[in-house]
Amino acid sequence: MNDSPKEIVVGVDLGGTNIRAGLVVNSAIVKTGKNCVPMGIDNGHEVTDTLIQTIEQVITPETKGIGLGVPGLVDRERGILYFIQNIPAWKTVHLKSILEKQFNVPVFLNNDSNCFAVGERLFGHGRSSDNFLGITMGTGLGAGIINNGKLLNDANCGSGEFGNIPYLDSVYEDYCSGKFFRTFYKSSGEELAQKAFQNDSIAIKAYHEFGKHVGNAIKTVMFAVDPEMVILGGAIAKSGILYEKAMREEINKFPFPNSLQNFRVLFSTIDDSAILGAAALYHNAQN
Numbered sequence: 001m002n003d004s005p006k007e008i009v010v011g012v013d014l015g016g017t018n019i020r021a022g023l024v025v026n027s028a029i030v031k032t033g034k035n036c037v038p039m040g041i042d043n044g045h046e047v048t049d050t051l052i053q054t055i056e057q058v059i060t061p062e063t064k065g066i067g068l069g070v071p072g073l074v075d076r077e078r079g080i081l082y083f084i085q086n087i088p089a090w091k092t093v094h095l096k097s098i099l100e101k102q103f104n105v106p107v108f109l110n111n112d113s114n115c116f117a118v119g120e121r122l123f124g125h126g127r128s129s130d131n132f133l134g135i136t137m138g139t140g141l142g143a144g145i146i147n148n149g150k151l152l153n154d155a156n157c158g159s160g161e162f163g164n165i166p167y168l169d170s171v172y173e174d175y176c177s178g179k180f181f182r183t184f185y186k187s188s189g190e191e192l193a194q195k196a197f198q199n200d201s202i203a204i205k206a207y208h209e210f211g212k213h214v215g216n217a218i219k220t221v222m223f224a225v226d227p228e229m230v231i232l233g234g235a236i237a238k239s240g241i242l243y244e245k246a247m248r249e250e251i252n253k254f255p256f257p258n259s260l261q262n263f264r265v266l267f268s269t270i271d272d273s274a275i276l277g278a279a280a281l282y283h284n285a286q287n
Contacts, residue, residue, distance in 0.1 A: 010059050011279030012051070012068040013112060013272075016086040016139025019051055022272060023058040024279040027123070029272055033057025037087070044089030052102055065106045066099060067281035069115030069274055071140060074157045079109045086139060108281035111157050112136065112274055117144025118151055118284075119277030120231050124270045129229045133160070133221060136274075138234035141173040141217070145225060162221055167213075172220070175213035178236060181206060193239040204242070211243030215250025218265065222254060233268035240267045 006025055013020045016037065023031040035054045038046035055066065072084035079096020099107045110118075117134030120126035126134065130149040136142050141163030145152040152159055163173030173179060181189045185206050195203035218230055232240065247265070254260055270276070 006062070007283070008060060008062045008064055009279040009282045010055055010063055010066045011115075011275040011277070012055060012066065013115065013274040013278060014051065014068065014070045015112065015274075016071055019054045020272075020275060021054045021058045022275040022279070023060065023063070024276060027276070029275060031058045032272075032275075044087070044093070047087055047090065048093075048095075048098065052099070055099070055103065059103060063103075063105055065108065065282035065285075066103060067115070067278035068095070068099070068107065068109045069112035069278040070095075070109060071112050071142065074109045074111055076108075076110055076157055079107060081109070106282070106285070108285055110151075110278070110281055111142065111144065111160070112278075113142035113160055114144035114151055114157070115277035115281070116233050116268075116274045117146050117160075117231075117277065118280050119270065119273030119275070120233070120268060121146050121149070121151075121277075122280055123276055124268055124273055125229070125231050125266045129227075132227050132229040132231060133225060134231045134233060134268075134273075135162075135218075135221075136234040137177050137214070137232060137236040139178055141177040143221070145227075162217060162224075165220060167216070167220075172213070172217045176210070176217045180210055180213065184209075189236050189239065193242060196239075196242050207239070207242035208246045210236075211246030212250050214243065215247040215253075218247070218251055219254050222251075222259060222263070226259060228262065229264040229266065231266050231268055233270075233273060237267050 009024045011022050011024050019035050021033045022029040033054045035050050073082045081093040084090040096107045113136045116136050120134045132146050134144045143160035145160050178189050192203040
């Protein structure tokens with residue numbers, strides 16, 4: 001009989017379009033909740049209310065704490081959000097204090113891509129590498145950096161924001177996230193993926209172009225960080241088979257052959273690594 005105490009934590013992934021929460025018991029998700037992120041310029045209170053409702057779907061009286069991943073910059077010590085690109089109304093939000101008052105448990109915040117990387121380090125491909133990037137491609141483009149086995153302890157929670165690096169006529173995020181398909185093909189990545197799997201030539205072309213852009217983004221990352229591995233996650237990573245060849249062709253043009261010898265690009269096989277990584281924020285704080 002296993003008498004080890006249960007560690008019960010809520011992990012929350014606040015994405016660009018959905019809020020997902022999971023009740024994590026000893027590193028396993030046993031219950032999930034989900035709501036859409038309210039859209040609109042003046043939606044700050046609506047997002048907060050929806051976030052609370054989503055957590056209420058999974059939290060139990062035995063819950064020890066809440067970990068939250070958000071798509072933007074965070075003051076991790078004080079739990080303040082300063083810049084959330086997809087939620088314009090959230091300028092400066094003291095989210096830690098709001099949630100601790102609501103649920104009476106400690107709350108820990110970090111960037112959502114950082115949480116994805118931590119989740120991969122603990123439960124996914126990242127277990128085999130001490131130096132890698134977890135790149136998320138969905139509504140936007142972000143990355144979490146694992147250095148010497150731990151999440152990079154940067155100054156302002158801003159490292160890994162490669163999506164804002166200038167590229168072509170804009171920035172990488174406009175070419176390596178769902179924005180690419182909406183801007184250039186007036187469709188969602190999911191809709192085009194379905195058409196591509198049905199041999200639609202325009203959809204196949206779209207994903208080939210997308211793969212070239214992603215390959216260029218990864219080359220830029222390699223110049224900056226020189227990782228052993230890149231793990232791709234997020235909604236668009238699930239269609240990786242459609243753009244992997246074009247992506248790898250671009251990566252193989254990297255000018256330093258030695259950097260490519262053992263370099264790997266893998267697609268995440270964990271559906272809920274961001275939730276698990278967010279929950280791990282609580283465990284990290286206890287150590």
